[in-house]
Amino acid sequence: MPEEKQLTEQESLQxxxxxxxxxxxxxxxxxxxxxxxxxxxSIASFVTYLQREYLFDLPFDIWLIVMAAIIPQIxxxxxxxxxxxxxxxxxxxxxxxWIVYALTIFGLTAYQAIVPEVSTNxxxxxxxxxxxxxxxxxxxxxxxxxxxxxxxxxYILVYAFPTLVTGITKKFTPMLIGSGIAYTCFIISxxxxxxxxxLLGAVTAITCWLIPGIILRRRYLxxxxxxx
Numbered sequence: 001m002p003e004e005k006q007l008t009e010q011e012s013l014q015x016x017x018x019x020x021x022x023x024x025x026x027x028x029x030x031x032x033x034x035x036x037x038x039x040x041x042s043i044a045s046f047v048t049y050l051q052r053e054y055l056f057d058l059p060f061d062i063w064l065i066v067m068a069a070i071i072p073q074i075x076x077x078x079x080x081x082x083x084x085x086x087x088x089x090x091x092x093x094x095x096x097x098w099i100v101y102a103l104t105i106f107g108l109t110a111y112q113a114i115v116p117e118v119s120t121n122x123x124x125x126x127x128x129x130x131x132x133x134x135x136x137x138x139x140x141x142x143x144x145x146x147x148x149x150x151x152x153x154x155y156i157l158v159y160a161f162p163t164l165v166t167g168i169t170k171k172f173t174p175m176l177i178g179s180g181i182a183y184t185c186f187i188i189s190x191x192x193x194x195x196x197x198x199l200l201g202a203v204t205a206i207t208c209w210l211i212p213g214i215i216l217r218r219r220y221l222x223x224x225x226x227x228x
Contacts, residue, residue: 031217038210045201052195119146178208
């Protein structure tokens with residue numbers, strides 16, 4: 001029976017290093033996920049602010065780009081699982097957090113789109129409707145569609161969740177700072193007109209995801225180049 005080959009200390013270290021490299025490069029670590037969300041959310045938020053400030057409409061709902069971003073998010077996670085057989089437990093946990101986040105955003109967006117119309121129909125079925133009445137009677141009463149005041153404040157609060165979890169788990173300072181800014185923007189949004197909440201949301205998306213994502217992407221590319 002041939003004698004089993006013993007690994008030297010150097011070979012053992014090389015093997016460990018090789019295994020570490022195999023579990024690196026997740027789409028959160030390479031910046032792809034944060035850049036994706038930072039881009040679509042900041043664009044949608046800023047465009048919505050402009051729509052409310054300058055009173056214009058687009059031929060489509062700008063927030064559809066955020067809902068559409070859920071699809072590549074799921075695809076990237078599935079691709080990562082196929083190409084990286086050795087995924088660390090913490091990366092699996094972070095992936096789960098971001099999937100839950102994406103589904104939560106989808107749910108909030110669906111709530112915002114569906115509930116007002118459904119509520120209007122339910123109120124009509126009961127024989128009444130919401131009206132806007134100016135106290136000094138300078139304008140005639142107007143029919144109101146039911147809505148949730150400053151709902152985007154809730155979005156900002158949700159934005160902080162995956163950012164803080166990722167920042168703590170990965171010990172990544174830019175995301176910790178970003179989540180702190182998100183919670184600050186949430187508090188500010190409680191005292192501002194709803195149109196300014198979207199500006200705060202754009203700031204949150206940029207500081208939570210876009211900037212940290214760019215930093216992660218640069219680190220990843222530099223590391224990839226060094227390992228070639």
